[in-house]
Amino acid sequence: MTPVEVVRSSMAAYRAQDLDAASALLAADYVFTSPQDDHLDKATFLARCFPTADRFTEQEIVHVVDLGGGEVFLLYEYVVEGGRYRNAEVSRVRDGLLIETQVFFGGRLAF
DSSP states (O other), X not given: OOHHHHHHHHHHHHHHTOHHHHHHTEEEEEEXXXXXXXXXXXXXXXXXXXXXXXXXXXXXXXXXXXXXXXXXXXXXXXXXTTEEEEEEEEEEEETTEEXXXXXXXXXXXXX
């Protein structure tokens, strides 16, 4: 899979809450960082962050861009608690596996 396909597959596994598929896409040394989570390892990410998809009533990829060198930019919108929000992520892929994801939280959208 290309890096973009890996990121899209990871997002699909998250939305479907398919733990086996998600885990298979993450390298053993995977690291997840967000404004709420500082450098979580794979096991902690899967235990703490992965089981949160049911909070979202909707989630849509707006842009996914191959930045080269295994890096992928992802911009997505989601609906939670009656509001629509937008987040951005930069992920790194090595040998068909995610090795790092950095999430940047956006604010509530006005439209």
